[in-house]
Amino acid sequence: MSGDFFSESSFAMGQTLRFLPILVLPALVLAGPVLAADAEHGAYVFASAGCASCHTMEKGGAFLAGGRELKTDFGSFFTPNITPDTETGIGGWSDKDFLRAMREGVSPDGGHYYPTFPYTSYARMSDEDLLDLKAYLETVPAVRNEVRDHDLHFPFNIRMSVFVWKLLFFDGNRFEPNPAKSDAWNRGAYLVNGPGHCGECHSPRNILGAMDNDRALSGNSNGPEGDAVPNITRGPGGIGDWSEDEIVVALEIGMMPDGDFLGGAMTDVIDENTGKLSDDDRRAIATYLTSLPPLASNN
Amino acid sequence: MVSVRKTLKLGTLAAVAVAVGVALGTAGSNVASADHHNYEKRNAAMKSMGSAMKKLGTAVSAGNNTDAAAAAQEIAALADSTPELFAAREMTDKSRAKEEVWKNMNDFKAKAAATAAAANKVASDAMGGILSSDPRAVVGSIGATCSGCHKVYRAK
Numbered sequence: 092m093s094g095d096f097f098s099e100s101s102f103a104m105g106q107t108l109r110f111l112p113i114l115v116l117p118a119l120v121l122a123g124p125v126l127a128a129d130a131e132h133g134a135y136v137f138a139s140a141g142c143a144s145c146h147t148m149e150k151g152g153a154f155l156a157g158g159r160e161l162k163t164d165f166g167s168f169f170t171p172n173i174t175p176d177t178e179t180g181i182g183g184w185s186d187k188d189f190l191r192a193m194r195e196g197v198s199p200d201g202g203h204y205y206p207t208f209p210y211t212s213y214a215r216m217s218d219e220d221l222l223d224l225k226a227y228l229e230t231v232p233a234v235r236n237e238v239r240d241h242d243l244h245f246p247f248n249i250r251m252s253v254f255v256w257k258l259l260f261f262d263g264n265r266f267e268p269n270p271a272k273s274d275a276w277n278r279g280a281y282l283v284n285g286p287g288h289c290g291e292c293h294s295p296r297n298i299l300g301a302m303d304n305d306r307a308l309s310g311n312s313n314g315p316e317g318d319a320v321p322n323i324t325r326g327p328g329g330i331g332d333w334s335e336d337e338i339v340v341a342l343e344i345g346m347m348p349d350g351d352f353l354g355g356a357m358t359d360v361i362d363e364n365t366g367k368l369s370d371d372d373r374r375a376i377a378t379y380l381t382s383l384p385p386l387a388s389n390n
Numbered sequence: 391m392v393s394v395r396k397t398l399k400l401g402t403l404a405a406v407a408v409a410v411g412v413a414l415g416t417a418g419s420n421v422a423s424a425d426h427h428n429y430e431k432r433n434a435a436m437k438s439m440g441s442a443m444k445k446l447g448t449a450v451s452a453g454n455n456t457d458a459a460a461a462a463q464e465i466a467a468l469a470d471s472t473p474e475l476f477a478a479r480e481m482t483d484k485s486r487a488k489e490e491v492w493k494n495m496n497d498f499k500a501k502a503a504a505t506a507a508a509a510n511k512v513a514s515d516a517m518g519g520i521l522s523s524d525p526r527a528v529v530g531s532i533g534a535t536c537s538g539c540h541k542v543y544r545a546k
Contacts, residue, residue, distance in 0.1 A: 318545075340526065343526055343530070344526050344529060344530035344533050344534075345530075345533055345534075345536075345537045346443065346447075346529060346530075346533050347440075349437075349440050349441075349444075350439070350440030350441055350442070350443035350444040351436075351440045351536075352443075352533045352536035352537045352540060353537055353540070354537055354539075354540025354541045354542075354544050355540070355541060355544075358537045358538070358540075358541045361537070
């Protein structure tokens with residue numbers, strides 16, 4: 092694929108820059124990933140990454156125009172406008188800007204994003220998924236909405252503190268498939284740890300708000316809005332005794348094994364994220380989750 | 391030296407304070423929650439709704455319209471009885487009902503009505519032989535109203 096690009100543009104560039112051949116190679120190298128991005132697939136990635144519920148205000152907010160308040164122990168965050176508006180949104184961002192934001196938590200002007208924005212999970216995502224996502228975002232209606240600054244307690248209101256936090260807690264690693272596992276397992280692992288960012292709610296966190304990776308997905312007694320978030324490993328107190336089929340059904344329509352229906356923050360996840368995935372992808376998530384060793388609950 | 395008058399005044403004041411305290415303490419519930427009678431009834435109804443939802447799923451998977459209609463009617467009846475089950479403002483340790491149920495009773499009732507409407511539609515589709523054969527779509531059409539209420543009115 093990048094081979095196609097290279098061969099096409101090296102011809103064109105070779106013709107126009109035939110007198111400056113030394114510039115061609117570095118230009119091609121710096122051009123980066125250049126598949127024709129697929130906005131239609133991007134809409135699917137958008138669902139799998141669950142962007143809608145945080146980036147849209149709960150009542151009467153314009154789609155993806157930001158401004159939703161996320162109350163945390165560190166203060167209140169107000170989500171940014173991610174419509175293509177060039178002044179108040181992300182219109183005009185380059186591919187590099189977008190990849191850097193999603194995978195490194197760095198804004199186009201070099202500032203650090205707070206990890207409330209889950210780049211800690213999105214870092215696992217592939218170039219293709221991220222660029223397709225960007226292509227989709229470019230198609231949504233641009234909305235002019237200047238979102239207010241975050242309202243954080245000292246010293247968290249010092250954005251440089253995130254730099255230190257990242258040094259301590261952020262690995263930025265890409266997803267590495269496990270060749271010993273099935274395709275379905277690997278797909279599930281990618282979805283859960285990458286775009287699905289499930290651990291951001293379902294993993295316990297330390298006092299500085301970093302996820303405890305040793306106890307990943309075992310629940311959080313102090314989750315969003317102060318609610319307890321269940322254990323989704325095979326350990327007790329959560330979904331530990333659910334079958335793979337039961338997990339698939341829950342992810343699709345929110346029904347639990349006893350016929351009860353999920354409420355709370357998970358309803359947005361079912362409606363906007365897992366409910367919109369393919370059956371195969373839901374099955375992949377269930378395959379991965381049911382393989383996780385049992386961890387004790389943290390709620 | 392404390393005067394008798396002053397002591398009586400203070401004593402009365404104290405008694406009034408205690409009385410007010412007791413009144414305020416019990417003002418929250420208009421039903422004695424010692425036997426949790428109301429909680430148990432409404433909790434049992436909710437559990438029956440869950441069982442009926444599962445029966446509905448099984449019936450749709452088996453292509454059994456009669457059983458599907460029966461299950462859906464059961465759900466509709468339980469949904470219709472929900473506002474009455476929650477009329478008494480009984481809070482117990484085990485209950486997950488939020489205060490908001492009684493603060494926003496009109497909306498709570500509307501949500502119960504939505505479940506009844508969704509279930510009635512499934513029942514009439516089943517009786518008319520036009521019910522979808524996809525169990526998740528059918529169960530989900532009612533389930534969305536369950537989640538819609540739980541999201542707002544039920545605590546974790």
